[in-house]
Amino acid sequence: MSEIPQDISHDQYAVRLKKLQDMRDAGSDPFRASCEQTHFSAVALQAYVEGEENTVPVKVAGRLVVIRDMGKSQFVKILDQQGQIQLYVKKDLVGEEAYVAFKRLDIGDIIGAEGTLFKTKTGEVTVRIEKYTLVSKALRPLPEKWHGLTDAEQVYRQRYLDLIVNPESRARLMLRSRIVASIRQTLAGRNFLEVETPVLEGVAGGSAARPFVTHHNALGTDFFLRIALELRLKRLLVGGYDRVFEIGRIFRNEGISRKHNPEFTMLEVYQAYSDFRGMMDLIRAIFTDLCRDVIGSFEIKHAASGEMINFAGEWRVARYFELIDAAVGFPLSALRQSADYRAKATEAAQTLGLDVHAGWETFEIVNEIFSKKIEPTLIQPTFVTHLPKELCPLAKLNLEDSGLIDVFELCIGGMEVAPAYSEQNDPFVQRQMFEQQVGDDQQKMDTDFLLALEHGMPPAGGMGVGIDRLCILLTGAESIRDVILFPSLRPNEAK
RNA sequence: GGGUCGAUAGCUCAAUGGUAGAGCAGCGUCCUUUUAAGUCGUUGGUUCCGGGUUCGAAUCCCGGUCGACCCA
Numbered sequence A: 001m002s003e004i005p006q007d008i009s010h011d012q013y014a015v016r017l018k019k020l021q022d023m024r025d026a027g028s029d030p031f032r033a034s035c036e037q038t039h040f041s042a043v044a045l046q047a048y049v050e051g052e053e054n055t056v057p058v059k060v061a062g063r064l065v066v067i068r069d070m071g072k073s074q075f076v077k078i079l080d081q082q083g084q085i086q087l088y089v090k091k092d093l094v095g096e097e098a099y100v101a102f103k104r105l106d107i108g109d110i111i112g113a114e115g116t117l118f119k120t121k122t123g124e125v126t127v128r129i130e131k132y133t134l135v136s137k138a139l140r141p142l143p144e145k146w147h148g149l150t151d152a153e154q155v156y157r158q159r160y161l162d163l164i165v166n167p168e169s170r171a172r173l174m175l176r177s178r179i180v181a182s183i184r185q186t187l188a189g190r191n192f193l194e195v196e197t198p199v200l201e202g203v204a205g206g207s208a209a210r211p212f213v214t215h216h217n218a219l220g221t222d223f224f225l226r227i228a229l230e231l232r233l234k235r236l237l238v239g240g241y242d243r244v245f246e247i248g249r250i251f252r253n254e255g256i257s258r259k260h261n262p263e264f265t266m267l268e269v270y271q272a273y274s275d276f277r278g279m280m281d282l283i284r285a286i287f288t289d290l291c292r293d294v295i296g297s298f299e300i301k302h303a304a305s306g307e308m309i310n311f312a313g314e315w316r317v318a319r320y321f322e323l324i325d326a327a328v329g330f331p332l333s334a335l336r337q338s339a340d341y342r343a344k345a346t347e348a349a350q351t352l353g354l355d356v357h358a359g360w361e362t363f364e365i366v367n368e369i370f371s372k373k374i375e376p377t378l379i380q381p382t383f384v385t386h387l388p389k390e391l392c393p394l395a396k397l398n399l400e401d402s403g404l405i406d407v408f409e410l411c412i413g414g415m416e417v418a419p420a421y422s423e424q425n426d427p428f429v430q431r432q433m434f435e436q437q438v439g440d441d442q443q444k445m446d447t448d449f450l451l452a453l454e455h456g457m458p459p460a461g462g463m464g465v466g467i468d469r470l471c472i473l474l475t476g477a478e479s480i481r482d483v484i485l486f487p488s489l490r491p492n493e494a495k
Numbered sequence B: 001g002g003g004u005c006g007a008u009a010g011c012u013c014a015a016u017g018g019u020a021g022a023g024c025a026g027c028g029u030c031c032u033u034u035u036a037a038g039u040c041g042u043u044g045g046u047u048c049c050g051g052g053u054u055c056g057a058a059u060c061c062c063g064g065u066c067g068a069c070c071c072a
Helices: A012-025 A041-047 A096-103 A152-157 A159-165 A167-188 A230-238 A276-295 A320-328 A341-351 A362-377 A427-438 A447-454 A467-475
Strands: A057-069 A073-080 A083-090 A110-119 A125-136 A213-216 A221-225 A243-251 A263-272 A299-301 A308-310 A316-319 A382-388 A404-412 A415-422 A460-466
Touching: A041 A057, A041 A073, A041 A083, A041 A125, A057 A083, A057 A125, A057 A159, A083 A096, A083 A110, A096 A125, A152 A159, A159 A167, A167 A243, A167 A276, A167 A467, A230 A243, A230 A263, A230 A447, A230 A460, A263 A276, A263 A467, A276 A404, A276 A415, A276 A460, A276 A467, A316 A320, A320 A362, A320 A382, A341 A362, A362 A382, A415 A467, A427 A447, A460 A467
Parallel strands: A083 A125, A316 A382
Antiparallel strands: A057 A073, A057 A110, A073 A083, A110 A125, A213 A221, A243 A263, A263 A460, A299 A308, A382 A404, A404 A415, A415 A460
């Protein structure tokens, strides 16, 4: 322990260090190895029986977050996983020595306490403390109780402080845990197997994104961090896992924004002998369970627009090109086979005020219209179907129009939430689509996956759900950083 | 990567180019049912870092670091 200066009254760290040293000098250890807890705060509050004062015993534990000292008695509050509970500490009850020691506790200290439940004259259920133990000393002061912690950088770098002092952050991030748990439960109830597949891949396939590269020393080779789960999970379809899913972290070496974190969480689900329509049923079931069990409502307020998003009833189904034609104001899609399709698409995009880059393929120009002018307007749940095949090289082609694919993009709240496909299982078509996608760079082609397809993959529906964006939607968060416990930041020495 | 904005006490925030302040927290006092408890007193600053302009810089200028927002 470092030297403690003479006048420490202004230095909260030094004051606390001094208290720690005094306790150690007196032979008591302020960092205990265990502490008995019979009740979480919320459980204790429910255990109170109206009119039965000081009959129900509880042992609670948590961090001191409020201290109201009234001389010979104190009201304090502790915070545990479930929230706060008030404790009443009285000199008569705990004894002189313990009371004096209690007065030396600081906000932030973690204590265990036992006593009985009663209701104060203002009606708050409170634990009347008979015994307490300091189980972990906090050497640093907490942020201010009223405003909490607002400095964005500190909120992200020291998330634990945000969780302690900002109840809305606690609630939002805990809701994420419950959302993921609910999804697992829904899928388990439908006989899906949860699996884990490699993060380190020789080929980063399944999507078009720039991967992170790392190096394995013993093998003397570079690996890519996965950018999707798809190709591994489909190998499991080949292997006879008919219903399989993974909730896993994927990594994309691209920009950081309110909607993008370099690592994020994806749910991918595959169901053999189903197709993209089956995935519509599945995603409806996932949302129904989420609304019922986690959110407690089938309506959620869309944070950006204030509009109520309704998850009950039928969800809108709309064809991609119907939406495009409506947005541009003329039947652009009728020209898809004609020579001036590109020119008309460019003109339409520019009329809508969009920049068209010279190097873009025509489907990219049209998709710019979709992502900038249509997707943001799809607030209510909408299945967008019949997308152009260039957008998803892993989907089955539509039987009536081979330029389209059997897929949907589920858009909610102006965001793409879940794409789903009837999965491509023809190894020849798949190879062709890969070749178009990778161009000359054959290194990027997952030939081992094509080999797996040649062994036969059952027809299947597959779906991906961006868990972070789903959480943004369901929690009303403004940024992906608000639903990720520790978002990616530039490394920085602690201040 | 580009543009705009920001960084002041542990936290939340003030401060015409002229002695850096407040609230909470801390320290000391009073108070045995408080609810942002109350009461009296009181300590605390490398104004993000490095240059420059100026008699004088938290404030103006340049560079950097970190962050936020928008764009790519």
